[in-house]
Amino acid sequence: MTVTWSEPHVGSVCLDVCCGTGDLARMLAQQVGTEGQVYGLDFSTGQLAIAQQRSLQSSHFRSIRWVEGDALQLPFNDSQFDAATMGYGLRNVTDIPRSLQELCRVLKPGGKVAILDFHRPSNSQFRTFQQWYLDHFVVPLAEGMGLRDEYAYIGPSLDRFPMGSEQVDLAYQAGFSKAVHYPIAAGMMGVLVATKGSH
Numbered sequence: 001m002t003v004t005w006s007e008p009h010v011g012s013v014c015l016d017v018c019c020g021t022g023d024l025a026r027m028l029a030q031q032v033g034t035e036g037q038v039y040g041l042d043f044s045t046g047q048l049a050i051a052q053q054r055s056l057q058s059s060h061f062r063s064i065r066w067v068e069g070d071a072l073q074l075p076f077n078d079s080q081f082d083a084a085t086m087g088y089g090l091r092n093v094t095d096i097p098r099s100l101q102e103l104c105r106v107l108k109p110g111g112k113v114a115i116l117d118f119h120r121p122s123n124s125q126f127r128t129f130q131q132w133y134l135d136h137f138v139v140p141l142a143e144g145m146g147l148r149d150e151y152a153y154i155g156p157s158l159d160r161f162p163m164g165s166e167q168v169d170l171a172y173q174a175g176f177s178k179a180v181h182y183p184i185a186a187g188m189m190g191v192l193v194a195t196k197g198s199h
């Protein structure tokens with residue numbers, strides 16, 4: 001849904017920010033074809049090395065450019081991209097307004113960014129269920145793999161993360177001309193879709 005809602009087309013130039021090991025970037029590459037170009041950006045050398053390794057699996061992915069860089073200071077020109085995605089990145093950056101401003105800057109007029117992340121449901125029962133699921137399923141499973149701290153932070157990070165309507169306000173403040181937050185999975189996740197104005 002995130003990739004589709006960013007509206008990549010054959011021949012588009014696309015950016016996946018906070019790409020990690022590159023799942024969204026590879027999906028974008030499938031959409032833009034050989035005439036397009038995809039950039040995956042992350043500040044972790046280790047994540048990018050895995051992304052690069054995984055991209056050897058198919059010739060579709062060999063043209064993806066993996067860029068080490070900061071989401072708060074994107075190393076790209078203004079108005080360079082037709083579409084952008086971000087998966088589980090916005091909650092992790094240290095300055096959300098700045099990150100949204102940077103995304104808006106590098107998009108072409110009319111371009112869209114789709115930002116997927118966890119979300120605290122407004123319904124209190126779903127909220128309780130989400131925290132129970134994190135505490136009793138996700139974190140113990142991660143602990144078994146030696147990754148407790150990496151997953152235990154999700155709950156506190158979600159408490160700090162702006163709700164969907166606040167994300168929409170931040171997107172307008174960052175310069176986007178249209179912004180909609182789509183709750184998914186009973187509001188336990190969400191996708192913010194923001195469009196840069198044409199003028």
Ligand SMILES: C[S@@+](CC[C@H](N)C(=O)[O-])C[C@H]1O[C@@H](n2cnc3c(N)ncnc32)[C@H](O)[C@@H]1O
Binds near residue numbers: 017018044071088
């Ligand atoms: C939870 S991972 C998500 C990775 C990938 N998008 C996915 O969905 O699997 C968050 C990623 O954001 C990256 N990240 C966090 N802050 C960043 C920043 N300021 N600039 C670039 N990358 C950043 C981390 O290195 C990490 O790879």
